Amino acid sequence: MQLVEKKDGFEIWQGNRILLVHSPKNPCFYVGRGEETVEMYRGNFQMEDYLTEKIPLREAVKEETAQPGVCRYRFQDRLLVEIAVCGDTATLHISGQADAGNRLWIRINGEKEEAVYGCGEQMSYFNLRGRHFPLWSSEPGVGRDKSTYMTWRCDVENKSGGDYFNTNYPQPTYVSSRRYFLHADTTVYADFDFRHEAYHELSFWGIPGQIRIQEADDFLSLMEKVTAYFGRQPRLPEWIYRGAILGLQGGTKRVFDLVEQSLEKGIPVAGIWCQDWEGKRETSFGKRLQWEWRWDEKWYPGLPEKIAEYEKKGIRFLGYINPYLVKDTPLYREGKENGYFAVDGRGGDYLVDFGEFDCGVVDFTNPDAYEWFKGMIKKNLIDFGLSGWMADFGEYLPTDVSLFNGESAMVEHNHWPVLWAKCNYEALEETGKLSELVYFMRAGGTGSQRYCPLLWAGDQCVDFSIHDGLASVICAALSAAVMGNGLHHSDIGGYTSLYENVRTKEVFLRWAEMAAFTPVMRTHEGNRPDTNFQYYDDEDTMREFARLTRIHVALTPYLKDLVEENAVRGIPVQRPLFFHYENDPQTYQIQTEYLLGEDLLVAPVYLSGKDEWEAYLPEDAWVHLWSGREYRKGKIKVAAKMGEIPVFYRKASRYRTLFENIAGR
Amino acid sequence: MQLVEKKDGFEIWQGNRILLVHSPKNPCFYVGRGEETVEMYRGNFQMEDYLTEKIPLREAVKEETAQPGVCRYRFQDRLLVEIAVCGDTATLHISGQADAGNRLWIRINGEKEEAVYGCGEQMSYFNLRGRHFPLWSSEPGVGRDKSTYMTWRCDVENKSGGDYFNTNYPQPTYVSSRRYFLHADTTVYADFDFRHEAYHELSFWGIPGQIRIQEADDFLSLMEKVTAYFGRQPRLPEWIYRGAILGLQGGTKRVFDLVEQSLEKGIPVAGIWCQDWEGKRETSFGKRLQWEWRWDEKWYPGLPEKIAEYEKKGIRFLGYINPYLVKDTPLYREGKENGYFAVDGRGGDYLVDFGEFDCGVVDFTNPDAYEWFKGMIKKNLIDFGLSGWMADFGEYLPTDVSLFNGESAMVEHNHWPVLWAKCNYEALEETGKLSELVYFMRAGGTGSQRYCPLLWAGDQCVDFSIHDGLASVICAALSAAVMGNGLHHSDIGGYTSLYENVRTKEVFLRWAEMAAFTPVMRTHEGNRPDTNFQYYDDEDTMREFARLTRIHVALTPYLKDLVEENAVRGIPVQRPLFFHYENDPQTYQIQTEYLLGEDLLVAPVYLSGKDEWEAYLPEDAWVHLWSGREYRKGKIKVAAKMGEIPVFYRKASRYRTLFENIAGR
Incomplete structure (x- = not known):
């Protein structure tokens, strides 16, 4: 890449194609002011911006700088931008000046035939061109399609219908078909707008510290560079290739009876994933969990012995955790006594409604709280004998909490999923278990590549709907892939069943046959296990699921090579x-x-x-x-x-x- | 009111309360640029603006002017504003300069307790505070409430669900509880935003020529001033007080049989409103009309004789018209031969889809076309013997047509309803029939006060829904009233019946008892007459409707005094x-x-x-x-x-x- 200085501006070229232009007529930076309104209801956000100013920065004055290879431009009293273009990489260091305001727009040159991908894990559209993508970690929405009855009803009843851009894992990064990636180094709310033929407009509710653009000769090399920058996932543990991970729940007897039945039917079992190992609660949405992260001895009597017994058979046991603690439990009280939760503006309790129960948010910006929670993972999960877990949530940081580090929750919100991933990562790393244990997350952000060993696609509807059913998982895997998350999987058959929409045998089997051709096969009974089809519901399905799992296991040598390639070079397992x-x-x-x-x-x-x-x-x-x-x-x-x-x-x-x-x- | 010049700006005061401020810190003008997207489907518009610049105009330089009492301020190379404050009135003449762009925002000071009203005929909210109101003439929407199944389904199937601000009659004018009105002299798309406590922000897709602000000591005086400026409606014809106007259709025999039955039941009848006097057509929406504006001799044999016969009994006959002509009829061909229709960008035919049939749009900016259509009204309607008609539509001017006067359809769109009203008005005026005939319209704009003698509230749902049922008609009457349209009425029982939503006897009777206490009572069989309740469906309703109509007739002396007050002073009949x-x-x-x-x-x-x-x-x-x-x-x-x-x-x-x-x- 090359920086070309012009009389009134500058240009960045990618070979013989222009990538970024600044001239008084075509400024690439705009600053302004906005007044945002943010409303959260159970992880569903309504974000509005009332824009009071949007000023094109037409005049750039070049300033001397001591750093070789760096050009510094001052845009009035608003921005100072230092541009370094070297080899395959251009970086723009941006500093807001006195009159920068609180909004920034950057225009990157677009080409008519160009396609762009990424922006985190996107479920509806892989090629982002023609649409804009608000980047804010949230519930992904149920239905995610304003033309469907499901979405409408969820919107009306729970503000939860979502839209095409809702994602647990947004990231201010895109990959262009021009074989470059662009990353904005910020966690503020952003909106990447790819609707314009001539340019991509990236907007931010704040001033990102840096924009990085890096090109490559081909996409595999580009992925190497993406993951060299963001980090790479470790290898999957060896045991995971032995079969499916069965999502079962309901207490010791039920779970292990079902495992035995599954084994009898010839289903290769790699693991038992038990989300209610810590107990459960009933809500109108369905069966939910007891959000206190320790073994429920009453619900799972004799579990440690069972874990040991099945580990000998080569079958691992996995659990569940998330970064919240339900009110008035011992762990909650311990955290509260120590001031480990995020507080409201006056230092009082801040509880988040997760759907008929309220929780404290562990303040990961407080090193003591972070270490406390990490220690709890080590003790209650790892030492207990879990071989992995779903590390759920991370998207619910309210924007009006007060945080230990003094940073605005508007800035920390999109950072939270990565802090949460990191907390899990370090628990494994510090116990030497990175190659043996695995956790999987739906929430993510910049850095998930390094800290999250396995994504799962979140809570699809148990159907064939385009925006929230089986098809959306493929889009999710591909967009996560181009971000550098090469290991992805999903709940076989989907998760969310509402109203009359229940999982059928057909949905389950089509999903299962796809899962056989992904790195990890895992079932989930869904939010309403009793009314939705389960793999153990009939002989025929048990047999077919056994067959598909055997196919998956038979792929092991190939899959292992791919996982190795992902760990070493950052080339994703599932690829566009x-x-x-x-x-x-x-x-x-x-x-x-x-x-x-x-x-x-x-x-x-x-x-x-x-x-x-x-x-x-x-x-x-x-x-x-x-x-x-x-x-x-x-x-x-x-x-x-x-x-x-x-x-x-x-x-x-x-x-x-x-x-x-x-x-x- | 008073203009106070300041060191860096100016202020307009209303008594001891500030009304408008300009200072570098608090500029009252913003200019910018936007790129709009406008999509129309059967009168339902989707308007989007992609804002590329919004610049506060902080620096105002005072310039000398020869006009006494006028202060002229130049805002860089963007705006020139001449302010004249005299007595009760402030006017701001605004001229866009070379770099004005295509968007303008004006901020008027707001007060916490202030309420504002108007913006044309609003169906959902009378006090506009707390919301913004896009001002664009369109279908009003079916349901008009995104939380209802009706609205959702109409949106999905026909883009027709609408929202709280949709209206046939927008007007860039509001009345403040501070006892002033503000009017922007423009017909471009506007959005009046009353969400901010400290200011009202009025935005325009263009530069309005003038902003007028006029105050009064009380609201009745204010209405006199409003109507002195916009015009006043004539008196209603004498015959209208004699009873109800019965909306009937279906050919000579059916109509007059029903009239006779109604008379037998003691219903006082002022008029027969026959929307299908020119023939009819069937569509999936319901029974629609034949859009060629002449008596259908086959469908209404002997109509002239019937009209004469009933006129002798004191019962008038009314018809229907709108400003479009369905393709391939004789009148259409005549208009086409003469080039009287709006054309596409290359001069070719432009047909508008009105729901399973296509029509030409008479180009009222062409004086010959305008006179031709007016002449047709005189000949086919007035000379034929109609005593009035529904002058329907006016909201469908597409934004991509090419018009005779060379003006952009983006500018003429909101002007169209008033051109259409004026065409009717002049047909009456030139034939000396202003005091004898009456037409009623749903579409409107600035000037409807002068050119439309009677509004009707448009196509409500046949129900009690808040945003599109009976209640919405009250809001419509009040907001139209503060705009200076003091004569308002509605279809008794509503009009639009879709899916399972049909008019019940209760809806009809509640609506009828309200209509008795409005200036005009008129029934409508609705879009699906056969499945909806009609006043003639049972004896009991006939008797009750007769009683309510007698009450209405008994009010005549009072109503006439009110109508007189409306004609002379502009004080509306229905008032907040x-x-x-x-x-x-x-x-x-x-x-x-x-x-x-x-x-x-x-x-x-x-x-x-x-x-x-x-x-x-x-x-x-x-x-x-x-x-x-x-x-x-x-x-x-x-x-x-x-x-x-x-x-x-x-x-x-x-x-x-x-x-x-x-x-x-």
Whole structure:
């Protein structure tokens, strides 16, 4: 990249293509003032900005600087920007001056055919072009589509319907089809607007310290650079490849009876994930958990012995935790006595409504609180014998709490999921368990790459809806991937069942066949286990789930290589097609297919009632996994009966024999 | 009012209260640039603005001017503002300079307790404080409440659900409880924002030529000034007081048979309003009309004779018209041959979809087209013998048409309803029929006061919903009133029936009892006559409707005096309570009661299943019309069985005997 100084401004070039321009006519910085309104209801946020000023900064005056290779520009009394362009990287250090205001806009040159991806884990749209994306960690929404009855009803009853941009994991970073990534070093509320043909407009409720733009020759190299910058996930523990992780609950007897039944049916079991190991509570939404993070001896009698017993059989036990503590429990009282919770503006208790129960928010900006909670994880979870857990939530930091570090909660809100991830990470690291234990999170932010070993896609509806069903998980995996989170999975069959919407056998099995072709298979009984289809509900499903899990296990050598590549180079396990077929323009628009590594193309059936499926294949020699039939580039149609998800392997793959064996051919 | 010049700015004072301030710290003008997106679907608009600049104009430089009493300020190269403050009036003439951009914001000082009203005919909120009001003529929406199933479904299926601010009749004018009105002389898209405690921010997609602010000592004087400026409505024709106007359709036989039945049941009939006099068409929405404006001889055989026959009995005949012509009819072809329709950007046909049929838009900016259409009204409607008509629509001018006068359709759109009103007005005026004929409109804008003799509230849902049912008509009447439109009425029982929502007998009767206490009673069979309750559906309703109409007729002496007052002084017939009780703060928040003249307070039952009702009475001696019981100030509860709408008269009224007789006491 290159910085070109002009008479009245400057330009940054990426090869022979312009990337950023400043001139009095086309300023790239705008500052202004806004007055925000933020309302939170159970993790659903309504953010509004009343804009009072938006000033284009037309005049840039160059100033001398002692640093070689750095150009410094002063934009009146508003901004000071130091630009360093070196090799593949441009960095813009931005300092707000006296009259900077509290809003900043930056325009990056766009191109007509350009596609952009990322902004964290996006569930609705992989290519972000044509839309804008508010970046604020929140509940992802139920339905996420204003045209559906589900979304409307959730909006009206609980403000929880969401929209296409809602995400647990936003990140002010995008990857361009021009083979660069741009990252804004800030955690303030941001909105990345890709609706304009000629430019991308990135806006911030504050002044980001730095904008980093880094290019590469191809997407794999770009991912190496992305993850070199943000960090890379560790390898998955060895035991995880042994089978599925069964999401079961309901006390010792029920859980282990179901495990035994599953084993009898031939389901390979890697782990038992027990979200109610710490007890449970009933709410109108469904079965919820007891938010006090210690073994519930009454609900799970004899659990330590069971954990030991099953570990000998090669089956691990996983639990659940989140960074809140329900009021009036012993742990809550301990935290409160020590002042470990975020407080209100006058130093009083601040309790957050999580849906019919209230909790204190552990103040991770207080080092003592952070260490206390980390210590609790070590003691109550790790020492107890858990091999992993869902590290849930992280998105609910209210914006009107007072924090120990004195920082505004508007700034810390998007930072919180990463602090929460880091707390878990360090608990593992400090106990030497990073390669043995695993936790999975839905919330995230800049740095999740380093601190979260496994994402899970959050709480999909138990259906085939485009914006909140099976299809949305593919988009989530791909957008997380380009952010550098190469390990992703989801609740098989989805989680949220509301009103008349319940999980069917078809939803479960289509989801399961997809999960077999992801790094991790894990079931979840959902928010209303009794009324939703479960894998153990009939013989036929047990058999089919066993078969799919065996396929997944059979993929182990291939998956391990991919996970290794992710750990070492930061190349994600699930990848967009254009990562390997960058000369094919059609691949840039695909968000319902993915490459599992370089050699498997997976085109999940994400609609109901299908027995054949249309897939797009980029130029290569592809072999349909189930029929062995060969295909080349183009839209093709294949049989797709239940259990035979459209999957194709590259004929030239060195894993060809493995794939052939999997198909039983 | 007074202009006070300051060192760096100026102030306008209303007595000892500040009204407008300009200083470098608190500028009152902001200019900027925006890029709008406008999408229309069947009269429902989606307006979006992408704001690229919003610049506070901090520096005002005073310039010399030859005009005495005028101060001229130059705001850089952006605005030139000439301020004249004289007596009760301040005017700001605004000229955009080279760098003005295409957006303007003006801040007017607000006060905490201040209430504001108007912005045209508003259906949801009378006091506009706390909300913003986009001002753009459109369909009013079905449901108008994003929390209702009706609105959601209409949005999803037809983009037609609307919101609280949708109106057929927007006007960039408000009346403040501080006893001034402010008017912006422009027809561009505007948004009046009353959400801020300290100021009202008025924004415009263009530079308004003038802002006028005029104060008065009391609200009645203020209304005189409002209507002195905008114009006043003529008196209603004499015949209208003789009874109800029956909305009937379906051909000669059906209509006149129903009239006869109505007369037999003792219903006083002033007119027959026949919307399908020109023929009809069936659509999925319901029965629609044949949009060619001439008598349909086949559908209405012998109509001229019938009109003459009934006129002798004192019963008038009214029809229907709107400013569009359906494609491929003789009148359409005539207009097309002469180039009388608005065209697309390349001069080609521009047809507007009105819901399963397409029409040409008569270009009223073309004097020949305007005269042609006016001549058609004279010939086909007036000469034919109609005594009035619904002059429907006017809100559908697309923003991408090319107009004869070369003006942007973005500017003419909000002007259109008034051009349409004027065309009707002149047809009456030029034929000497202003005192004998009447037309009623739902669309409006600045100038409707002069050119539209009677508003009707548009297409309410046939229900008790707050935002689109009976209650919304009261708000509509009051907000239209403060704009200077003192004659208002509505479709008894509402119009729009969709899905399972149909008009019940209760809705009809509650609406009818309210209509009896408005200037005009008129029924409408609605969009789906067959499935909705009609006044002629049962004996009981015929009898009750006859009784209510007789009450209405009995009010004639009082109503005529009010209509006279409206014509001469511009004091509206239906009035907000604070017009006469301005020292009572509670009256400023009331939008579900009104004063009919000074002496009747009407508190319509706008909810279902009530047999008593709570009303608020300001300080006075009030007599409950039906019981004769006396009340004074406060919240009171009265019996409110069907047919006995809560109405109170002032004990001191000179019409007391009239009111006593009406109640049959």
